Amino acid sequence: MFSPTKEKVFMGQNLIWVMILLGQIHGYKSCIQKERMALLEIKKHMIAVAKEGESNFVFPTWTNDTKSDCCRWEEVKCNRSSGRVTVISFGLMYMKESSLLNLSLLHPFEDVRILDLGWNRFSGLFDAVEGNKSLSRLRKLEILFLDLNEFSSSIFPFLNAATSLTKLSLKANNMDGPVPVKELRDLTNLEVLDMSWNRFNDSIPVQESFPLRNLRALSLRNNNFSSSMGLQGKFAHIFHISRICKLKNLQELDLSGNKLVGHFPLCLTNLTRLRVLDLSSNQLTGSIPSSLSNLESLEYLSLLDNNFEGFFSFGSLTKLSMLRVFKIQLVPTFSYQNLLIICFSWICQ
Template sequence: MGAVPTSIFNISSLQGMSLTRNNLSGNLLSSIGLWLPNLNVLYLGGNNLIGIIPESISNASKLTSLDLGNNAFTGSIPKLLGNIPSEIGNISNLVILTLPQNGLIGFIPSTIKLLGKLRILDLSKNRLQGSIPNDVCQLKNMGDLRLNQNELFGLIHECLGNITSLRYLYLNSNKLTFAIPTRLGNLKDILEINLSSNSLNGNLPPQLGSFKVATLIDFSMNQFTGKIPSTIIGLQNLVTLSLAHNKLQGSIPDSFGSMVSLEFLDLSYNDLSDVIPKSLETLSHLSYLNISFNKLRGQIPNGGPFANFTIQSFMSNEALCEEIKLHPMLISYQQ
């Protein structure tokens, strides 16, 4: 009860402090981050603290776990800036590490491999650079890995396929290159995988069909070539599939009609040819379709969900024709 005692902030060696649910009141000391250089953990949630969160808290560079919830703070939240300290590996019992949107720079430290109990790692929406260290592959218990929206480059390591506990893998919006490693097919329990907005190339691996419980696959905005693998027939739980803005060729597999859960399908801006499979008429849950800017030809199906699609779904193809309900005219696209 009362204010946070200022004498605590004279303990420069202090590494962790938990004062949750203690009826504390008043403001936090404005220099809190200047006098606790070794602080890793700060829990002040569930009190009656007021005022602004001091900007100096950004200077506590070793801080990895912070709880200020259920208080009465006002103003903006200062951002935990700078590098991820290598000492992060010392918190060996850490289960969840989330540091998204904090302006973090530098590299992911190799000591991350020491966090063997980690189940969630979210470093998204920062400015991290360098390659994804293969040390991440040592985190055998991890179920959720989010490194998206950074400045990471290089390849996706084959060893990521060894983390068979992964359910969510988000590496999108980086500068990753080379092909998708075939060993990712080992992630048979993956629910969501997003590799979009990189510079990945090569063919889509047939191991794509191993993601049998996946609900979201987004490989858009890359440089993939070749055909869409026929093994995609196994993805019966898939809700969202985007392969847009690549260089895919060949036809749309007729087996797409077996993906009965599909609601969102975007194959636009590729080099796909041949006809639109009539089997897509069986996708009763399909509410969004975009196959524009390809080289498709022939008749547009008119059964099932196609009755609800507009001309925008089929624009700029080689020679498609059909009457659309919302557009009572013959539509023919010529490039």
């Protein structure tokens, strides 16, 4: 028989083993100290660039309390078995104008997969030691959100170093000029690229091919692309859609909300893997080609708010068995009527 003292020791030891066993079953470990301290450095940096009076709202759960597990902090997620940070989101903050993000603060996070740096007012990136090679240190980074900042096209050399990226979102920044083809050439793993709601206003240079051959989704929605979509070479700023037509793996393409003129670009009908195609809110003219029937994987097609004319047979869509949404706007032959929007229930439901 155990004495009361020995029985307490025995029960205490058993309790410890039960706790260890439960931890192993659930695969949970607290975050590693190096990354915990790195998160606190990020907080310090963000407080320094926050607007006056906003510092109390910067990562309030990120504390110096040694009992606080950083894997349970807001905007942070960890691998349950390793305790390493895999997701960091900066959330919505109010930064001072022309604030810069020091990328070297992210280097300790060797297993980070997702970075969401959106909804701030960052105007640039810097790293005093690594320079524009900084993001190459994040070898497992797959998804990067930089939406709703004030970044210009000057950040692309930094982004080109993040060669493990599969998704990059740059919506609603201050980017303009030509599409930065050269600055993206090393992102060979990229599958999703969103550069919508910027001010790109020039072509992909004639001598450049579009290097991102693994792209599955591309959005250039609501930019300032203009002039002809043709290949005549008569205009100073031609948006050479033929470069995009070489991206044979594309499944989603959004060029809506630009100033594109000319006929429907026939080379798009060779992108037979397309599921989504949006050319709405441009200035396209002429007839809609019957070769749309080549796009047998198409599920969503919008040609709204253009200037198409002539005869269009809905019979050409019979091969599109996957089509669920079709939006089109035609000018009717009756002069006294306004534009007619046609959308059949069997397609749009």
